Amino acid sequence: xxxxxICTPDSPWxxxxxxxxxxxxxxxxxxxxxxxxxxxxxxxxxxxxxxxxFDKVKLYPGMxxxxxxxxxxxxxxxxTEVFGVDEILYIDCDCDIYEDLSGIADVSDKDLMWxxxxxxxxxxxxxxxxxxxxxxxxxxxxxxxxxxxxxxxxYKLAKEYCEKFEKPERIAGTFAFNAMLRMxxxxxxxxxxxxxxxxxxxxxxRPAKTIQYCSDKxxxxxxxxxxxxxxxxxxx
Numbered sequence: 001x002x003x004x005x006i007c008t009p010d011s012p013w014x015x016x017x018x019x020x021x022x023x024x025x026x027x028x029x030x031x032x033x034x035x036x037x038x039x040x041x042x043x044x045x046x047x048x049x050x051x052x053x054f055d056k057v058k059l060y061p062g063m064x065x066x067x068x069x070x071x072x073x074x075x076x077x078x079x080t081e082v083f084g085v086d087e088i089l090y091i092d093c094d095c096d097i098y099e100d101l102s103g104i105a106d107v108s109d110k111d112l113m114w115x116x117x118x119x120x121x122x123x124x125x126x127x128x129x130x131x132x133x134x135x136x137x138x139x140x141x142x143x144x145x146x147x148x149x150x151x152x153x154x155y156k157l158a159k160e161y162c163e164k165f166e167k168p169e170r171i172a173g174t175f176a177f178n179a180m181l182r183m184x185x186x187x188x189x190x191x192x193x194x195x196x197x198x199x200x201x202x203x204x205x206r207p208a209k210t211i212q213y214c215s216d217k218x219x220x221x222x223x224x225x226x227x228x229x230x231x232x233x234x235x236x
Contacts, residue, residue, distance in 0.1 A: 001102050002088040004035035004079050006072055009045040012223055013093065019050045020226045021093040028097050035083045037075050039063040056083050073173025074159075076145060078152040092143040092212060094219050099209035101195070104146050108189035113146035114181070115196035127175055130165045133182045142177040143212050144196040154180050154187070 003025060007018040025034065036054040038045065041061035051057060063071060075082070076090045089101060107113060117139045128136045158180035162172065181188055197208035199218045205211065213222035 001029065001032045001105075002035060002083065002085045003029060003032045003101070004037065004076075004083065004088055004090050005093040006037040006076060007093050008068060008072075009038060009040040009042060012219070014045065014048060014050070016223050016226050017093050017219070020222065020229075021091075021095060021097070022050055022053055024097045025091075028099055029101055033085075035079070035088070037079075037082070039068050039071065058082050069170075070159075070173065073142065073176065074152070074155060076142070077147070077155040078150045079145075080147050081150040081152070087146070087148050090145040090147065091210065092214070094213045094222055095143065095196075096211045096213070096222070097209070098211070101209060104191055104195055107146075107191045110187065110189040111148040112151060112188040113191045114140045114142065114188060115144050115191055115193060117141040118193070118198050118201055123171070124175065124178065127162075127165065128178075128182075131162070131179055131182070133179075136178075139174075140178050140181055140190075141196060141212070141214075142174060143214060144191075144210065146191065151180070151187075154184060158183055 005018070005021060007013050022034070025032065033055045034053075035056040035058070036051065037058050037060065038051065039060040040046075041059045045051060046057075046059070060071070060075075079088045079090055080086065087105065089104060091097065104113065120136060120139050124139050125135055128134065155176060159172075159176040161183070162176045162179050193204065194207045194209050197204055197211050199211050199213045199221065213219055
């Protein structure tokens with residue numbers, strides 16, 4: 001099984017989120033081939049002990065902060081092509097992976113699989129109407145994706161379509177991804193929520209295979225959990 005993630009070279013991502021992601025995935029999926037996208041070629045980053053622990057690393061040097069946010073959403077859609085594999089599971093690096101995830105491949109034979117977000121936020125409902133898709137009753141989360149081909153072209157077309165309309169830039173990538181799913185409804189399938197459970201969804205955490213610590217508050221909570229783990233288990 002191939003599993004990939006994306007990490008920026010700044011703290012807390014490189015120093016806190018990525019080490020925790022790596023530790024959990026190695027414990028729960030020990031035979032997986034682990035792949036990393038990172039927008040940097042600085043020696044400090046390339047030689048970082050966590051980066052060197054990945055089986056495959058793809059560097060993207062010379063990117064500005066303004067370029068990184070849209071790139072993060074785009075590059076994951078091309079993961080099979082970048083890493084030269086037939087199938088790959090993408091998971092955000094602010095996610096804790098607790099269970100063997102190999103069963104996700106059997107959920108559907110579609111070339112793209114995704115998990116839905118537990119909340120349909122008003123900005124997406126309004127934007128979806130602008131795009132001509134009507135009022136949505138679901139929104140997909142692109143923090144976990146199973147890909148059997150590159151979707152770079154499909155994502156680019158959806159992004160270009162969305163750019164015709166005013167939208168919140170912070171979540172423009174999520175909007176483009178959801179627009180892509182609605183523009184081509186036959187290309188994808190939803191996987192069970194247990195594969196990508198949001199951290200605040202307390203009643204549903206027990207069966208969770210992964211827990212996504214999205215949003216600033218979630219990421220802060222995850223760092224707190226990692227600090228506690230290091231104080232308890234790590235020795236100087």
